[in-house]
Amino acid sequence: MPLPSVILPGYLARGTDYRWLEKILNERGIPTVTVPLRKRDWLPTIGGRSVVPILRQIDRTIAAVREKYNSETVNLIGHSAGGWIARIYLGDQPYDLHGDVTGKAAIWQGRKIVSRLITLGTPHISQERWTKRNLDFVQNSYPGAFYPEIQYICVAGKAVYGQRWQSWLAYNSYQITCGTGECWGDGITPVKAAHLEGALNLTLEGIWHSPNSPGHWYGSPEVVEMWVEYLLETPGAV
Numbered sequence: 001m002p003l004p005s006v007i008l009p010g011y012l013a014r015g016t017d018y019r020w021l022e023k024i025l026n027e028r029g030i031p032t033v034t035v036p037l038r039k040r041d042w043l044p045t046i047g048g049r050s051v052v053p054i055l056r057q058i059d060r061t062i063a064a065v066r067e068k069y070n071s072e073t074v075n076l077i078g079h080s081a082g083g084w085i086a087r088i089y090l091g092d093q094p095y096d097l098h099g100d101v102t103g104k105a106a107i108w109q110g111r112k113i114v115s116r117l118i119t120l121g122t123p124h125i126s127q128e129r130w131t132k133r134n135l136d137f138v139q140n141s142y143p144g145a146f147y148p149e150i151q152y153i154c155v156a157g158k159a160v161y162g163q164r165w166q167s168w169l170a171y172n173s174y175q176i177t178c179g180t181g182e183c184w185g186d187g188i189t190p191v192k193a194a195h196l197e198g199a200l201n202l203t204l205e206g207i208w209h210s211p212n213s214p215g216h217w218y219g220s221p222e223v224v225e226m227w228v229e230y231l232l233e234t235p236g237a238v
Contacts, residue, residue, distance in 0.1 A: 002031075002075075002232050002233075003075050003115055004068075004075070005030055005077055005231055006032075006058070007021060008035055008076060008077065008082030008086050010081050011042065011081035011082075012039060014039055015035055016034075018079070028232070033065050035057050035058055035061045037057060041054065047130055048130035048131055048133055052100055054085055055085065055089055055108060058110075059108065062110070062113065074113065074114060075114070075117075076114055076116070077231075078117065078118070078120065079119075080121050080188070080209065083117070083120065084124055084135060087124075087142050087146075089110040089114075090108070090110045090111040090114060090142070090146075091110070091142055092109055092111070094106035095107070097137055117153070118153045118231070119152075119153070119155065119196075120219075121218055124193055124196055125139065125177065125178060144196050144198040144199070145197065145198035151200070152196055152199035152200065153202065154195045154199045156186065156195055156203045157189075157191075158184045158191055159206050162181040162182050162183055162185065162190070163181075163182065164182075167187075173185075173190075174189075174193075178192050186208050186213075186217075187208050187209050187213060191203055202227065207223055
């Protein structure tokens with residue numbers, strides 16, 4: 001049986017927003033659970049503050065999944081911000097830049113219990129002042145596909161070309177993420193920000209960022225088929 005998977009929601013998203021993706025994966029024989037976040041769980045993180053409250057919920061969910069399925073390791077699926085938060089969870093460096101935790105409480109070392117990390121439309125870089133501090137920590141501490149024992153699969157959507165007048169939201173989102181608005185992306189995250197050096201990087205044509213997008217998103221049944229194979233493989237097969 002494939003390893004169990006844990007879905008990490010995007011910023012301000014609820015665990016229930018991913019119920020259909022969770023259902024699709026379970027029907028494919030991949031035991032899947034979503035971190036049961038509520039919108040209010042994100043409130044302490046607003047304004048670029050610490051994501052420790054989210055990391056704690058991730059840790060509790062993974063512990064429960066490992067116990068339920070008697071599995072030493074799990075696969076992580078991080079959508080949007082869930083992808084870079086997962087990279088903090090994997091790490092050995094103390095995430096103490098906000099001063100809310102110190103010592104061992106600031107180190108998660110999830111790499112010991114994670115086999116794969118799949119990121120879906122994750123902005124792995126940012127120029128936006130509220131998120132830059134956290135993302136700079138991730139990039140400086142764990143550049144690229146940092147841990148060789150973990151398989152990183154980074155999925156980007158290519159649905160909207162950012163233009164100042166024709167696609168204003170995409171243009172501005174791309175600009176504050178990677179510094180230029182005129183590029184391709186999923187309407188929120190530009191392709192160039194969704195990939196990591198050393199990872200298996202996929203670019204999917206016509207794929208939008210979120211479940212509320214006007215077209216297919218990363219969790220649409222047809223799109224899941226484009227990346228689900230990596231959850232079905234045995235560890236070390238990518």
